[in-house]
Amino acid sequence: MNEQNPTIPPALAGRAGLTRRNLLRGAGLASTAAFLAACGIKGTNAGGPSGSPSGSSSSSSSGSSESSGAPSSSSSSSAEVADLSDTDKTVTWSSWPEYLDVDPKDANKHPSIDQFEKATGIKVTYVEDVNDNNQYFAKIQPVLAAGQSIAADVFVVTDWMVAKLMRLGYLQDIDHSLIPNFKNLNPDLLNVSFDPGRKQSITWQSGFAGIAYNPKVTKPVESMDQLLTDPALKGKVTLLTEMRDTMGLVLLDLGYDCSNFTDAQFDEAVAKVQKAVSAGQIRQFTGNDYAQGLVSGDIAACAAWTGDVVQLQADNPFLKYVLPAKGCTLWSDNFVIPKGSKHKKNAELLINFYYQPDTAAEVADYVNYISPVVGAKEALLKSDPSVANNPLIFPSEDVMKRAHVFMALTEDQENRYNAAFSKLMGS
Amino acid sequence: MSIAAALPAGGHHAPSAGPAPSSRSKFTPYFLLLPAGLALIVFYVLPTLTLATTSLQTGSLEQGYTLTWHWPTYGEVLSQYWPQFARSFGYAAGATILALLIAYPLAYTIAFKAGRFRTLMLTLVVAPFFTSFLIRTLAWRQILADEGPVVSFMKATGLMHLTDALGMTQGRVLATGLAVVIGLAYNFLPFMTLPLYNSLEKIDRGLLKASEDLYANSWTTFWKVTWPLSLPGVVGGTLLTFIPAAGDYVNQQFLGTISNTMTGNAIDSLFLQQRQYPQAAALSLVLMVAIIVLVSVYVKRAGTEELV
Incomplete structure (x- = not known):
């Protein structure tokens, strides 16, 4: 973890781009040998076999201003993408199908998103394109490895995939000062083995x-x-x-x-x-x-x-x-913010919104998974006691003792x- | 894919036999082939080359892959996945024969007997394409369900004993090899029917009359006249069914079971679950080569000159 360069070596990013461009140009045929040589799939791990030490790669990266010797602040993203949150009031959120409350009259409407948009003026694009951790990873991995932005500003994946994304350095630190409702997180979920203190991931639902x-x-x-x-x-x-x-x-x-x-x-x-x-x-x-x-x-x-x-x-x-x-x-699925997100702050405001007990209760009432938000049960007891009293949605201490994380x-x-x-x- | 690309190329020979072309029009065919040729290079040749190099690399996703010309990968995937290979070709062949048995009478009826219903019937043949491939395949789960009509019928008539004895079913139809073959045959049926219809419809009715005049009964007419003339359709239809069926994995995933996976399932698992890119690439290439070899032999035996 610590010897890992938080910035993706530009050598790697450049190489990946070159290959793709070669493909498009069709120049590969003319010089098959060169094509074959350039064709290796580079490791996503910064300390890969190419052995490019972080120092040299960062110096070669320095087309622009700041290539300070050892990039130690892990929050500085590789692409150095500016956060446009304050000017561009949008956020794109990728999640799993049927994982958010739905308007009973219109399946494309999510009441909790409408409330968020009304409260903050931030327009949410909600995409249900995560069907499988591995497949979603296969989709985003080449883009993130090349140091580019993926479409999502925030997405939801399972614990072990979070661990993998962290290991690869694809995630950004979450700014907890923008998420005061983080205090509502179930204490059992705070110091998980893969992310103690929840620096780069925050639970969405468990089951x-x-x-x-x-x-x-x-x-x-x-x-x-x-x-x-x-x-x-x-x-x-x-x-x-x-x-x-x-x-x-x-x-x-x-x-x-x-x-x-x-x-x-x-x-x-x-x-x-x-x-x-x-x-x-x-x-x-x-x-x-x-x-x-x-x-x-x-x-x-x-x-x-x-x-x-x-x-x-x-x-x-x-x-x-x-x-x-x-x-x-x-298991739990978690919010994470990928490197290159252009709306990081908006994503954090979104997470904060869903950590309000009332909103969490609204979601739990529809998705029927276990909410990580303390207070959701109390909120739901008022509106829908049958769900609030379902031991599979709000499990007892005794049940939780039998539950184990892989x-x-x-x-x-x-x-x-x-x-x-x-x-x-x-x- | 390469076969499909070769087909139109073969058909284009005829026009060039016209009057001596001027120097300008000499290049016209090349211009006309340009879009298809570029598409072929960008979407087929280059990806295949990438696949070929990937298959010779070693490493892992997080450590990176390097080209080490590691040929043993091919031996490994062949020794590990030959049962999947055998099943791919077995099921594809079964589905092709089943589809031919269903499609030939259907296409014959549309071409010779349908009269004014011809357009309607042709529309019905392609009608399944109006819904999603996945939904149509999932629907077969209901049709073939353990307590469903098909299974009840097969049990009542004793047919199930026969298919059980042949190893095609296991007291159930869903999640067996038979279900996969049925699913494949169903999904690729229009690809069989349309080429068959096309060649049957072109048959000169005068030839059938002539056969009759020579005192041939209807069976003899069919075997000596109609069937030989419909062979291009048979070859085309079987190719269009067999090739995609051999690489398909969705039907297996929805209708099959873990003990009868096909090559496509193995490739899917290697690429997306295990993320063993070299093995996946090697397996894909072997499948491709195997299909090309099989198809070349088949086309050669069937006689390419009839493929108009």
């Missing part, structure tokens, strides 16, 4: 991964062990493509701690799932598209996320959700675990 089942086609399913081995469920079980949730649940079921485990324990968990896969127990690995199958009964039981199932239960009250006694995984992984661990997990999924 559990547990087990959902359809009582019309199966008897109660209480544990991961039953999900993976009960012959009555053969071919009617799905697991989540999110490696941390599926493997976290299995690790916990085996009696291990998913926030601190060894390679051997992980291998044991993989072997357990592999056995179920080989036996034909597992039908498919899914994102949140298990919903349809679970309701129709094609899927008898599956690993599932709380918010999804609570939303499904609104139309299908018979569906059941179980947080396994041996433990469930707890441990932070190094790049090497992540690659190995992902490869092992992909094999389970048949590719």
Whole structure:
């Protein structure tokens, strides 16, 4: 972390741009050799194999004014983008589908955004283009690696992706002085392992991964062990493509701690799932598209996320959700501000707005995930007590004790675990 | 893709056999080919070259990739993913045959029997394109659901025992190989039907009359006259179905299960989940080459000169 150059070496940025331009010009053909040579995909890590020491790269960068020896203030963004917040009253916010309150009459309207726009005069462009952490990363990574701005001024990704983005130096420090409501953050979420003190990320929503089942086609399913081995469920079980949730649940079921485990324990968990896969127990690995199958009964039981199932239960009250006694995984999605954001201050005002208990309550009432904002429950007790008293949305102390966050992984661990997990999924 | 590009090129030979071209018009064909040629270079040749170099690199996303001419990657992906390869081509072949069996009678009916309903029927053939590919594929989940009509019918008639014994189903249709083949055949059916219709519709009705006059019954007429004349459509349709089907992964993802993934799924996982760019690139190239080889052999055997 500390030896990492906060600014992306211009050598790298220049190289990436050159390749792209070559492509467009079609000059690659004329000099194939040069093309091939220039074609390497550069590391996103500043201390990459090109070995360009930060000092030399910053000196070569200095087309313009300030290339002070060692760039130590991590907040100075590489692109040196000026914050246009005060003159350009807009902000672009990328998030996941169905992750914000919606006007019951018009699905394109979000009442809380309207309130924010009215209160601050800042126009919000809300884009639901984050469907999968890895895919979103694949989309923004080349742009950020080249030191350019992505469309979003603020976006929402899961804990481990925040850790990865921080490791790569793609995020900006958040100015807490602009977010007085930050004091409402649930204290449990303040000193998370990947970002103690929440310098570069602030929680948006949290949720559990547990087990959902359809009582019309199966008897109660209480544990991961039953999900993976009960012959009555053969071919009617799905697991989540999110490696941390599926493997976290299995690790916990085996009696291990998913926030601190060894390679051997992980291998044991993989072997357990592999056995179920080989036996034909597992039908498919899914994102949140298990919903349809679970309701129709094609899927008898599956690993599932709380918010999804609570939303499904609104139309299908018979569906059941179980947080396994041996433990469930707890994840959070977080606001982060990428380098190159031109509306950083507006983004911070936006975060501050959503940390008001009343606004957080409004969002929780619709999205049904766990709000990180203290006071949201009290606010919601007045307007919609049924949601406020739902233990899956406002979990009790006892439930929270069973919930565990998956441990932070190094790049090497992540690659190995992902490869092992992909094999389970048949590719 | 290269085949598709080669097709129009072959067709363009005829006009150049006109009267001796003036020096100015000699370049006209090249000018006319310029947009397509540029598009081919920018969107096909260069990305393929990038893919080729990526496949020979080693490293990781955060450490960076360097070109080390690491050929063993190809061996690794082949030994690891050959089952996916086999399934890709098996399913694509199955889907192509199924689509041909459905599309030929359909195209025949539209071309010879539809009369004034011809336009309507042709519109209906392409009508599925009015909705999203994903929605159409997801709809098959409902049709093939475990308690759905198709499964009930197959169980009632005992057909399920047969398909189970053949390893195509597992007491269910959804999340099996059969469902993937059905999904592929369905999604690419219009690509089969339209070329077939095109070549059937062009057949000179006088030839059929002549066949009749020579005392051929309708079967003989079909086998000796109609079928041979429709072969260009058959070749075109099978190519347009087989090539995309072999690379498809969406049908597998929605209708298949973890034990029957195809090459496309492996590439998707390598690129987006595991972020092993070299392996993903190598696998993509191998798939591309395999398809090109297969298709070249097929086209050669079928006879290119009929591909008008």
